[in-house]
Amino acid sequence: MNLGELRFMRRKVILRVVSKFIIPFILLFGLYVQWHGDFGPGGGFQAGVIFASAIILYALIFGVEQTRKAIPAWVTRSGLSVGVLLYAGVGVATLLLGENFLNYNALANDPVNGQHLGILLVELGVGITVCCAMVTIFIAFAGRGHR
Amino acid sequence: MIVFTLLGFMCATVVGIIRIRDLFSVVMLTGMFSLLGAAIYVVMDAVDVAFTEAAVGAGVSTVLMLGTLALTSREEKTTGSSRAVSGGLIALVTGVILIYGTLDMPSYGDPQSPIHNHVVPRYINQSPNEVGLPNVVTSVLASYRGYDTLGETFVIFTAAIGVIAIIGRGRRRRKKPEDQTEADT
Amino acid sequence: MEFSGLFVYWIIVALMMSGLYIVIAQNNLVKKIVGLNVFQVSVFLLYITMGKVTGGTAPILADNITVYSNPLPHVLILTAIVVGVATTSLGLALVVRIHEAYGTIEDDEILEQDDDA
Numbered sequence: 001m002n003l004g005e006l007r008f009m010r011r012k013v014i015l016r017v018v019s020k021f022i023i024p025f026i027l028l029f030g031l032y033v034q035w036h037g038d039f040g041p042g043g044g045f046q047a048g049v050i051f052a053s054a055i056i057l058y059a060l061i062f063g064v065e066q067t068r069k070a071i072p073a074w075v076t077r078s079g080l081s082v083g084v085l086l087y088a089g090v091g092v093a094t095l096l097l098g099e100n101f102l103n104y105n106a107l108a109n110d111p112v113n114g115q116h117l118g119i120l121l122v123e124l125g126v127g128i129t130v131c132c133a134m135v136t137i138f139i140a141f142a143g144r145g146h147r
Numbered sequence: 148m149i150v151f152t153l154l155g156f157m158c159a160t161v162v163g164i165i166r167i168r169d170l171f172s173v174v175m176l177t178g179m180f181s182l183l184g185a186a187i188y189v190v191m192d193a194v195d196v197a198f199t200e201a202a203v204g205a206g207v208s209t210v211l212m213l214g215t216l217a218l219t220s221r222e223e224k225t226t227g228s229s230r231a232v233s234g235g236l237i238a239l240v241t242g243v244i245l246i247y248g249t250l251d252m253p254s255y256g257d258p259q260s261p262i263h264n265h266v267v268p269r270y271i272n273q274s275p276n277e278v279g280l281p282n283v284v285t286s287v288l289a290s291y292r293g294y295d296t297l298g299e300t301f302v303i304f305t306a307a308i309g310v311i312a313i314i315g316r317g318r319r320r321r322k323k324p325e326d327q328t329e330a331d332t
Numbered sequence: 333m334e335f336s337g338l339f340v341y342w343i344i345v346a347l348m349m350s351g352l353y354i355v356i357a358q359n360n361l362v363k364k365i366v367g368l369n370v371f372q373v374s375v376f377l378l379y380i381t382m383g384k385v386t387g388g389t390a391p392i393l394a395d396n397i398t399v400y401s402n403p404l405p406h407v408l409i410l411t412a413i414v415v416g417v418a419t420t421s422l423g424l425a426l427v428v429r430i431h432e433a434y435g436t437i438e439d440d441e442i443l444e445q446d447d448d449a
Binding site: 150151154157158161162164165170173174177180181184187188191192193194195196199200203204207208211212214215216218219220223224229230231233234235237238239241242245246249250252253254255256257258260262263266267270271274275281282283284287288292295296299302303306307309310313314 | 336337338339340341342343344345346347348349350351352353354356357358359360362363365366367369370373376377380381382383384385386387388389390391392393394399400401402403404405406407408409410411412413414415416417418419420421422424425426427428429431436437438440441
């Protein structure tokens with residue numbers, strides 16, 4: 001038996017249709033949580049997990065091979081490091097602009113604008129890393145045992 | 148009162164987790180435990196945390212545990228545990244010590260307690276001018292305590308790398324001959 | 333000294349200790365990880381209860397609200413939850429590998445096999 005008995009799940013018409021209908025909205029909600037996290041509840045951590053859960057739902061219903069066609073392994077693996085590098089890169093950029101590490105005031109003319117930009121970038125980095133980490137971990141579990 | 152009701156549900160869930168042998172049910176109960184925790188976070192004004200716990204604890208980690216069950220076994224062996232007594236004793240003693248420790252703590256919801264009077268007034272009063280975001284949690288997370296969050300991101304990165312290193316590649320030794328046809332359908 | 337304000341902490345300590353009991357007393361490795369999860373969620377609860385202010389609201393600034401709950405524990409726990417699931421998955425991956433190497437996930441059987449070898 002493989003995770004969720006993928007072959008079995010693929011035959012369930014209702015699951016297929018409903019998940020096809022729902023997945024775009026989950027992705028959209030993930031993006032909303034990512035970009036609206038400064039003003040309401042949300043942020044990179046939550047958005048990453050929600051985004052990843054949409055991909056995991058897809059993998060549960062349509063199978064791991066199908067998901068790997070849509071999102072190859074190199075995308076998630078490089079995304080994993082791109083997020084961290086983006087976060088640390090913002091820190092280095094502030095260093096080069098003559099401020100302390102991760103002090104975003106220097107990123108724009110106005111300190112408050114700089115903070116906005118810095119937080120947006122940093123949250124994006126967190127979101128990318130978390131999303132890719134969850135997808136990578138899930139596919140490592142689900143892809144085990146049926147290769 | 149809502150808090151106590153939800154905590155009561157959580158205690159009942161834990162009793163279920165301890166007693167039930169079917170691991171599938173145990174994993175489902177763990178998901179419920181996390182979801183109840185998320186409900187409590189909402190009551191205690193921690194909306195961001197509740198959001199994360201509902202998505203992570205009740206969603207992703209349940210799926211991962213089910214994945215583990217699919218790769219291992221669904222039933223716990225029914226042999227009696229040899230460490231039930233010592234485990235219970237250790238838990239009891241530790242619990243009593245911890246409860247003794249809570250006697251000094253400020254009572255629940257006390258606005259005068261030290262935790263609310265250290266750096267937090269600055270976060271709440273100054274962050275509109277210094278960071279300019281309405282969500283204080285975001286501004287503390289990403290700006291005031293950016294170092295922390297960078298470290299946490301590295302931990303997630305490392306954990307994912309670890310999972311890839313442990314089970315990301317390679318085959319199971321017990322290879323099924325029908326694998327090929329299964330992949331084709 | 334009145335204890336009614338501390339009662340929440342006591343229930344949470346009880347939950348925490350059930351998690352510890354599961355980790356120590358249960359033989360099944362998946363159940364041990366479930367116990368760690370229970371312990372973890374209880375610790376998170378302890379932090380969040382400390383951040384609550386009576387009459388306060390969620391720390392999202394708005395006009396005509398003056399009392400906010402403490403955002404600091406929220407920040408700490410928010411990141412801890414995601415790190416928690418990442419480390420849990422690492423533990424589960426180890427369980428999968430142990431099952432492949434030993435054919436069982438009961439720790440007494442694993443110890444027996446180690447002793448025989």
